[in-house]
Amino acid sequence: MKCPACTTEMAEVNIQHTVVIDRCPQCGGVVLDKGESEMIEALGLAHVVEEGVGSAHQHRTTSAHCHECDKEMVALRGAGEVEYDWCDGCERLFFDRGELSAFGAFVDS
Numbered sequence: 001m002k003c004p005a006c007t008t009e010m011a012e013v014n015i016q017h018t019v020v021i022d023r024c025p026q027c028g029g030v031v032l033d034k035g036e037s038e039m040i041e042a043l044g045l046a047h048v049v050e051e052g053v054g055s056a057h058q059h060r061t062t063s064a065h066c067h068e069c070d071k072e073m074v075a076l077r078g079a080g081e082v083e084y085d086w087c088d089g090c091e092r093l094f095f096d097r098g099e100l101s102a103f104g105a106f107v108d109s
């Protein structure tokens with residue numbers, strides 16, 4: 001999978017030995033697939049994601065691009081002012097580097 005922000009090929013990262021996510025080695029962005037919602041729940045991200053959907057706004061000048069669907073992603077803001085992008089095609093989520101630093105699970109080891 002290519003990074004929505006910089007098109008670098010993403011690498012799989014094991015989080016807390018329970019889930020595997022895609023992280024960009026270039027810009028540090030993180031992609032969560034739709035099927036990983038249980039993992040989102042486990043990581044305590046559910047409230048963040050739920051608040052964001054439905055409150056679309058523009059938070060950066062160049063939006064992220066879903067290379068799987070070849071479409072622009074929707075910029076959203078969830079709980080705790082966490083900003084992320086959502087693809088309305090495959091429902092994939094993209095978090096910029098730093099946006100998930102408030103969540104212990106994403107602190108670099």
Ligand SMILES: [Zn+2]
Pocket residue numbers: 003004005006007008024025026027028029
């Ligand atoms: Zn990237």
Ligand SMILES: [Zn+2]
Pocket residue numbers: 066067068069070087088089090091092
């Ligand atoms: Zn997509």
